[in-house]
Amino acid sequence: MSFVGNWYGFLGYYNHSRKKLDKAEKYYxxxxxxxxxxxxxxxxxxxxxxxxxxFAKAKDIFSGILINTPKENTKMMAKTNLSLAYWKLGEIDIAIEMLEEVQRKYNNSRVYGTLGYLLIEKGDLDKALEYNIQALDYDDEDPVILDNLAQTYYFMGDIEKAKKYFKEAEGLKEEQADTLYYLGCIYADQGDIEQAKEKLNKALECNITTLSTITREQVEDKLKELS
Structure with missing residues (x-):
């Protein structure tokens, strides 16, 4: 164990928890x-x-935790995050396989939310629908799970069901950018332009990261289209 290394880690964690990300990264x-x-x-x-x-650096970090950590719950957390790195590096099948393994040992709403979205991303909508309905049975108050089910219906063309679940997700978490974006698209398609703009502008106020299911450019492009 390195006292100095872990002291820097503590300082990184301290600043990270206070949203001082540049300082946190420096200490890490x-x-x-x-x-x-x-x-x-x-x-x-x-x-x-x-x-x-x-993503490549993150992958190395999480892989190292898997190798060096004996605690099973920590390994499962690392593997869940590692699956995200694989997804973003273009290895979606590996990511899905990892999450399925995690779920067999250590199930929770986050695993349901992450795997549910990756099945949508892969394009297997029938499997995504079956899985995301199962996820809703597990936790019907998780905004990510609700958003996943809504996106599944949206891409399957069942807009009314999609709208229903997007609105439920929004009711639980108002600052979820992807929910707001898709609601904006639905309102726009239904001719309610002012409501669409309201949702899209609200989406731009959210924290959109590389792990979000939509990009800031998508939202901005949709607003330009409506203008």
């Missing part, structure tokens, strides 16, 4: 150079890298 980097080995600090650093779009 120093911690890694000095042998930071506490899994929670490495996990947090990996998540920061994911949100910055540094």
């Amino acid at each position: 980097k120093s911690g890694m150079e000095k042998g930071m080995d506490k899994a929670n600090y490495r996990l947090a650093y990996g998540v920061l890298l994911l949100k910055k779009g540094e």
Whole structure:
């Protein structure tokens, strides 16, 4: 165990929790150079890298945790995050396989939410629908699960069901950018342009990261289209 490395890790974690991400990254980097080995600090650093779009670096961090950490729940957290890195690196089948393995050992709403979206992303909408209905049975108050089911219906062309579940997701989490974006698209298609613009402008106020299911450019392009 490296006292110096983990001290830097603590400083990184402290600043990370206070949204001072540049300072957090600086300390995490120093911690890694000095042998930071506490899994929670490495996990947090990996998540920061994911949100910055540094997927290969994040992959290395999470892979190292899997190798060096004996705690099963920590391994499952690392594997869940590692699946996101694989997804963003273009290896969606590996990502799905990893999450299915995690779910067999350590199930929770986050796993349902992540795997449910990846099935949509892969394009297997029938499987995504079956899975996301199962996820809703597991937790019908998780906004990500509700959004996943709504997106599945949206891409299958069942707009009324999609709208229903998007609105339920919005009721639970008003600042979920993808929910607002798709609601904006639905309102626009239904001719309610003012409501569409309201949802899209609200989406732009959200924290859209590289892990979001839509991009800031998508939202801006849709607003330009409506203008």
